[in-house]
Amino acid sequence: MKLDVNALGTFYQMAQEGAGLAAGRLTRLTGVDTRVGVTKLNFMRGSDIRAELADESKKVGVRVELSGGLGGHAVIVFDRASAIRLVETLQPTIDDAPSLPEGPDDAFDEMNRSTITEVGQIMNSGFIDGWADVLGTAIDVATPEFVEGDTAEAFLADVDTTPGADDLALLFQSQIEAIDTEIEFRYYLFPEHDAMAEVLERQGADGESGIEYDKLAGFDRLAQRGADEVASNVTMLTGIDTSVEIRRLNFVPLEAMPEEIDDEQLVGVAFEFDGTPSGYLLFLFDESSAREIVRAMVPNEPDDEFGQMGQSAIKELGNIMASGFLDGWANVLDTTIDHSPPEYIHDMGAAVIDPVVIQLGENQEFAFVFDTVVQAADREFDCNIYAIPDEADLERAINDLPMNRIEDAPTKAAIEEIETDP
Amino acid sequence: MKTYGSEPGAPDPDPIRVGISEFVVSDSGQTLKSYGLGSCLAVGLYDEDSEIGGLAHIMLPDGDANDASEDKPGKFADTAVRAMLRQMVEKGASYTDVEAKVAGGSDMFDFESFGDGVGQRNIVAAREELDKLGVPIVAEEVGGQRGRTVVFETDTGAFSIKTADGDQEVREL
Numbered sequence: 001m002k003l004d005v006n007a008l009g010t011f012y013q014m015a016q017e018g019a020g021l022a023a024g025r026l027t028r029l030t031g032v033d034t035r036v037g038v039t040k041l042n043f044m045r046g047s048d049i050r051a052e053l054a055d056e057s058k059k060v061g062v063r064v065e066l067s068g069g070l071g072g073h074a075v076i077v078f079d080r081a082s083a084i085r086l087v088e089t090l091q092p093t094i095d096d097a098p099s100l101p102e103g104p105d106d107a108f109d110e111m112n113r114s115t116i117t118e119v120g121q122i123m124n125s126g127f128i129d130g131w132a133d134v135l136g137t138a139i140d141v142a143t144p145e146f147v148e149g150d151t152a153e154a155f156l157a158d159v160d161t162t163p164g165a166d167d168l169a170l171l172f173q174s175q176i177e178a179i180d181t182e183i184e185f186r187y188y189l190f191p192e193h194d195a196m197a198e199v200l201e202r203q204g205a206d207g208e209s210g211i212e213y214d215k216l217a218g219f220d221r222l223a224q225r226g227a228d229e230v231a232s233n234v235t236m237l238t239g240i241d242t243s244v245e246i247r248r249l250n251f252v253p254l255e256a257m258p259e260e261i262d263d264e265q266l267v268g269v270a271f272e273f274d275g276t277p278s279g280y281l282l283f284l285f286d287e288s289s290a291r292e293i294v295r296a297m298v299p300n301e302p303d304d305e306f307g308q309m310g311q312s313a314i315k316e317l318g319n320i321m322a323s324g325f326l327d328g329w330a331n332v333l334d335t336t337i338d339h340s341p342p343e344y345i346h347d348m349g350a351a352v353i354d355p356v357v358i359q360l361g362e363n364q365e366f367a368f369v370f371d372t373v374v375q376a377a378d379r380e381f382d383c384n385i386y387a388i389p390d391e392a393d394l395e396r397a398i399n400d401l402p403m404n405r406i407e408d409a410p411t412k413a414a415i416e417e418i419e420t421d422p
Numbered sequence: 423m424k425t426y427g428s429e430p431g432a433p434d435p436d437p438i439r440v441g442i443s444e445f446v447v448s449d450s451g452q453t454l455k456s457y458g459l460g461s462c463l464a465v466g467l468y469d470e471d472s473e474i475g476g477l478a479h480i481m482l483p484d485g486d487a488n489d490a491s492e493d494k495p496g497k498f499a500d501t502a503v504r505a506m507l508r509q510m511v512e513k514g515a516s517y518t519d520v521e522a523k524v525a526g527g528s529d530m531f532d533f534e535s536f537g538d539g540v541g542q543r544n545i546v547a548a549r550e551e552l553d554k555l556g557v558p559i560v561a562e563e564v565g566g567q568r569g570r571t572v573v574f575e576t577d578t579g580a581f582s583i584k585t586a587d588g589d590q591e592v593r594e595l
Contacts, residue, residue, distance in 0.1 A: 272533040350458025351569020358540040
């Protein structure tokens, strides 16, 4: 089976329709205004999904098994605090409202559990009705199950469709923001392999274009090599000990990208790269992380971290990171990828990315975004890396990739000579 | 707008966030807001007498040459301006009284692949379409290398811009 952009576009539409219906139903039920936030299709490794669910915060979820037009499992996961707020919002409408758990370790009582299950199920059915609409099929939903805990097992036990540690799963991630109330949740769909294959077959255009599903692992290899090179280059140059925290491959409409980035001021370095694939690469730091970098790289701390000295330090670091990242890719793909000199930016998050979105938007509607977060253990250093390759180039590069190369492409740590500004 | 829950009865928040490729028309005095425009362009249309206004957050110049403009007129300068003006007139605005204010279209990066600049293309396209329709541009702040956030209050027609410069000063156009 092949993943082509048509089929992925259909999945995206499912995620969005589902989120719209779920948000509307949540509003009708609770009277709380809601807004559908960013909807994403993620390609995530099983081990990363488990890590995300086991991030030590207590969570509450409602899980259902699906069959019919789309078999698999769907789980809605709330932060514990969000679940409590949800019950609080609904309590005035319930006679003999139960008391909420007081301590952080107190369990939800039976009444609370059933309230959460009811809300979860109403949202579940919103999502699932949305998917069924898009697919033009009927999806059957089993009885909802209340799940709770701070481990991945709590949410994934008995779900036979979850991916293995190194398998890449196509995951829906939707966010509904409740205005004036913080209710956050994540939504996971784990479709059966065969159900996915069938949907892909039906939605795909001609069966010839597209990316081989089994080569999806190649994406992850790219993401991994690129990110590892960046982290080791940063450590070498600044002495700041960094590691790769998050690594995702998102499939998003270009328009969703500026929405996803924080409204706060960001400092960053941008590049265009040229080869197979070509595209754009951005390294974005929050202001305090950027200050930390300048302090680590400039011997005498400047008065203004973002003055001339600071800017060139950040550009230099960006350049090293870009070389590392693209070397990582070039090694996996057995090709060369050149990049432009660094462009420094210090501006609102969305404004930083929209020029790239516009440029790619002339020829494509969706983009594969390699989304990586590099962090330091002992100080503030958060770097978001966005690599956005040209879609056609990427498809070609991945399909040309021999399977054995995906398995054992070598990495080399290389630091190229830094281009200095005239 | 679909973004705010697609089931009927879901109330609209205020201010309404006008995301990239969207446009919103209001006849009830809502505040419309577009965050962090870089090379994107914000076009605000306003009829002072009827207090009907609209804001578009435009991504690309030419919708007439692109099939996607049928589903997403707000994405392109030409189709966004036309669709917004039509909706305003349907809601009771007087065509001949509508005026435009334009902001955005910065060129943040000097990349080879960007040619003359992606922001510049949107500015030119919006100006051309407004001119064709006979809608005067009464104020604009376009180009440059900074991002902008635009807030458009449709009860008064106030159109203000915030940039990310040191003091984050708010300017009214």
